[in-house]
Amino acid sequence: MFxxxxxxxxxxxxxxxxxxxxxxHIARPEDPDACSDEAWGDYLFFRDNPRGIHHELWVHAVxxxxxxxxxxxxxxxxxxETYKMGEQPTVTAEHPEGRxxxxxxxxxxxxxxxxx
Amino acid sequence: MQRYxxxxxxxxxxxxxxNWQRQWRNPTPKKQYDVIxxxxxxxxxxxxxxxxxxxxxxxxxxxxxxxxxxxxxxxxTTIVRSNYLWDEAAALYEHSMxxxxxxxxxxxxxxxxxxxxxxxLGHTLQxxxxxxxxxxxxxxxxIDGEVLDAKGxxxxxxxxxxxxxxxxxxxxxxxxxxxxxxxxxxxxWGFARAADAHGVDIxxxxxxxxxxxxxxxxxxxxxNRGDIEAKTVGCVAAGNSGVLxxxxxxxxxxxxxxLQALVSEPLKPVLDTVVMSxxxxxxxxxxxxxxxxxGAGIDGYNGYGQRGxxxxxxxxxxAIVEMFPIFSRVRMNRQWGGIVDTCPDACPILxxxxxxxxxxxxxxxTGGFKATPGSAHVFAASLAKxxxxxxxxxxxxxxxxxxxxxxxxGAAGVAH
Numbered sequence: 001m002f003x004x005x006x007x008x009x010x011x012x013x014x015x016x017x018x019x020x021x022x023x024x025h026i027a028r029p030e031d032p033d034a035c036s037d038e039a040w041g042d043y044l045f046f047r048d049n050p051r052g053i054h055h056e057l058w059v060h061a062v063x064x065x066x067x068x069x070x071x072x073x074x075x076x077x078x079x080x081e082t083y084k085m086g087e088q089p090t091v092t093a094e095h096p097e098g099r100x101x102x103x104x105x106x107x108x109x110x111x112x113x114x115x116x
Numbered sequence: 117m118q119r120y121x122x123x124x125x126x127x128x129x130x131x132x133x134x135n136w137q138r139q140w141r142n143p144t145p146k147k148q149y150d151v152i153x154x155x156x157x158x159x160x161x162x163x164x165x166x167x168x169x170x171x172x173x174x175x176x177x178x179x180x181x182x183x184x185x186x187x188x189x190x191x192x193t194t195i196v197r198s199n200y201l202w203d204e205a206a207a208l209y210e211h212s213m214x215x216x217x218x219x220x221x222x223x224x225x226x227x228x229x230x231x232x233x234x235x236x237l238g239h240t241l242q243x244x245x246x247x248x249x250x251x252x253x254x255x256x257x258x259i260d261g262e263v264l265d266a267k268g269x270x271x272x273x274x275x276x277x278x279x280x281x282x283x284x285x286x287x288x289x290x291x292x293x294x295x296x297x298x299x300x301x302x303x304x305w306g307f308a309r310a311a312d313a314h315g316v317d318i319x320x321x322x323x324x325x326x327x328x329x330x331x332x333x334x335x336x337x338x339x340n341r342g343d344i345e346a347k348t349v350g351c352v353a354a355g356n357s358g359v360l361x362x363x364x365x366x367x368x369x370x371x372x373x374x375l376q377a378l379v380s381e382p383l384k385p386v387l388d389t390v391v392m393s394x395x396x397x398x399x400x401x402x403x404x405x406x407x408x409x410x411g412a413g414i415d416g417y418n419g420y421g422q423r424g425x426x427x428x429x430x431x432x433x434x435a436i437v438e439m440f441p442i443f444s445r446v447r448m449n450r451q452w453g454g455i456v457d458t459c460p461d462a463c464p465i466l467x468x469x470x471x472x473x474x475x476x477x478x479x480x481x482t483g484g485f486k487a488t489p490g491s492a493h494v495f496a497a498s499l500a501k502x503x504x505x506x507x508x509x510x511x512x513x514x515x516x517x518x519x520x521x522x523x524x525x526g527a528a529g530v531a532h
Contacts, residue, residue, distance in 0.1 A: 001426050016427050020417035022371070041517035043371035045460045049358035051420050074372075075420045 002077070004058070006082045021057040023047045024069045048064045051075055051091045058082075117313035119224050127236075139305060140312035147318050149177045149346040151499055152325050152337060154360060155352035156180025158300075159191040159477060159484065161307040161318070162492030163350060163499070165223075168314030168492075169264070171500035176316045178308075178348070179339060180433065181323035188354050191422075192485040193411040195390055195401065197234045197295035198259055200527040201250050204510040205463055206257040211507055212490025213294065215403025219489055225306030227298050228404065229240050232389050234295035235269060237439075239284040239395035246526055247290045254292075262291045273479075275386060275442050283438060284396050297390060297401055303488055327364045327474070334364075335475040346436030350499050351477045355420065355455025357478035366469050369516045370457040370479055373414040376424030378451040380443075382406030398435030407449060410436055414456060414482060423455040456481050461521040466495055466508040475499060478511070 002015035020105055029035045046069040048054065056070045071089045080091040081098075090098045118124070118137040123468070128136060151167060154158045167173040180186075196216055198209035220227050238244040247263055254261040265288045270278040278286045308318055319341070326338040327349070336345035351360050355372040356407045383406050392399035398412045412432035415425050429451060437444045459465060459479035466477050477495045480487060494505035504512065515521055 015425065037517045037519070041519075042367070045516040046367050047369065047371050049361075049371050049418060049457075050370070051356070051359050054418055056417065072417070074418050077419060077421055 001077060004070065004079060005082045006060045006063055006066075007082050008064045009060065013060070013063060017060060017062045018058050019061045021059055021067065024057045025057040034041050053080065053091065055089055055092075083099060097098065117309065118226075120226075122238060124392065137310040140221070140318050143317045143319070143340070145177065145341055145344055146317065147233070147319070147343075150175040150346060151348045151350065152176075152344060152346040153178045154337070155187075155354065155356075156182075156304075156308070156318060156320065156353065157187050158185060158303050158488040159354075159480075159491050159495070160305065160350075161185075161304055161311055162353035163352060163477070163490055163496045164316045164318075165307045165311040165314065166493050166499060167498035168311060168316050170224050171496060173500055174315040176229060176311075177342075177344065178311070178316060178318045179322045179324055179337070180195075180318070180320050184308050184318065185301055188456065188484060189300055189304045190456040191375075191377060191452055192300055193399065193401070193409045194297045194300045194303045194403075194485060195234065195392075195399070196229070196296070196298055197390075198294050198486070199234070199250060199261055199290060199295070199526050200253050200293045200524055201253050202522050202523045203257060203504045205524050205527070206254065206259060207507050208464075208490055208494070208511070209487055210257065210259050210490075211493065212487045215489035215493060216298065217294075219298075219303075222304040223310045225302060225309060227299040227302045229296065230404075231294050231296040232401075233291060233293045234274075234392060235264075235272065235289040235291055237269070237289045237391065237393040237395070238287050239393065240287070243395055244287050247288065250527060251290050253392050253490065255525055256442070260294050261291055262293075264289045264291050273387065274392060276391065276439055277441050284310040290331065295390065297403075298485075300485060303485075307488075307492075310403055324360065324363075327471075327473075329471055332470070332472055334471050348473050348499055348502075350477060350495060352379075352477045353403070354478065354480065354484065357457050357476060361476065364471055364474060365467070365472065366474075366476075367462055368476070368478065368513070370465075370495070371418050372420055372445075372455050372457050373417070374419045374421060374424045374453040375411070375414045375456045375482055376428055376451060376453045377409065377411040378384075378432070379403070379410070380408040380446045381449050383408065384445065386442075387440075393435065393439060396435040396438050398432050398434055398439070400440070406444060408436075408443065410448075415453075416457065419445065422453050422455055424451070432525060440469075456484075458482065460516070462524040462527075463522040464491065464511055465490070465513050466498065466504065466511040467513040469502065471511070478503040 198213040252262040328336040465479040
């Protein structure tokens, strides 16, 4: 059972309040009509499927109903951080311990999740 | 290979069953093979078997990082059926069904294939329309199927709650009498033994750590037991396909999710068919040992943990008790998860890649077990000839760029 910190509600809540919505940070092509089949297929169907650190979109479905991002390890299932839409992760596959000092982190908008 | 028979059983009884031959060898890896199969589950072992038996390609290695059939082959709920909607998928799964029907004789190994029939329940008018459409499509493709009403379902499964008082009353079902279950472990072992008898090297605890690719052509793999060369490599690694693809610089449209199953304490025979419901979302059968084998949907998030979440177990059992109030006080014995590689159109990928000689057979998602012999049969033909078999051809990875998807979310709606 996950115990997930919603960055909008500012509280840890049980997994059942949330729904996972797939990979985070996928930008819709700016001009879909000008997309090649290759680019459009990649956008629609091809996803990162890492064994390790992964950035995901979740929705607080029976809470504030807002979408947010979760950085999670897909092997240990540990939630490393949750952050609002439009923000970038501090913990990444390249920086598993977190990038040193960043404005968003200093402002306290990033919160570590815990697994119960 | 020592053939199994009733006479052999009596003969070995005289020596207290102490002189049975080992089912397969434990060879050391050779430097070079004609074909390497990565993944020693049902699909991989069967691919090696059909390569050796039907195409005379006997210099084959199966590389397995753990032990044989320790992944999804050991973790599924053993259901076999072929009632898929679209022609392409129906051809593939029915090809498999026909192989299942002669498999125990072919392998000289009892895979305990039991054609006890599968019911796919309908709980809404839309469910029933979809069922009618699918059954009609099946019959046009030569696949057996019938539409039953609630009374017909009740006659087949007297213990199910088919009353109007249910939260989601059963309105009817599709019924495929030729469908059923098979003994999952025996499938892996049977194919391993038969492949080994044809000279295939089965290499356990041999993990692929990288590919050797030169000028867009594969010529071998790196493993924890040294490099092994081959100009044809087939990846049949289910949930870990994405990890292998990344090593070769290939992107796949797959996401790996945990899919859970659980079994109860053994009961006296009470359920002699397989019952699946898309709507209340659960499925159940009773094994020969007597335990209820239960499953439902995947966990929504990506995961490689081979375990599932509690909310999913809870929802699964809610569905089962909704259909079978009689099981409400049955105790569950074991629960586990397998890692399934789900594909956007709920159909597999059997495909060449941009690396010449490197093939993938993956994306079976929640329903790969039923396809084990058929998938392997057409994949082996594709590896042997260098051209995709006509049944496998529609499942090329190119379909995610051309748009020629084979949408089987209806037939695969509930995990199986």
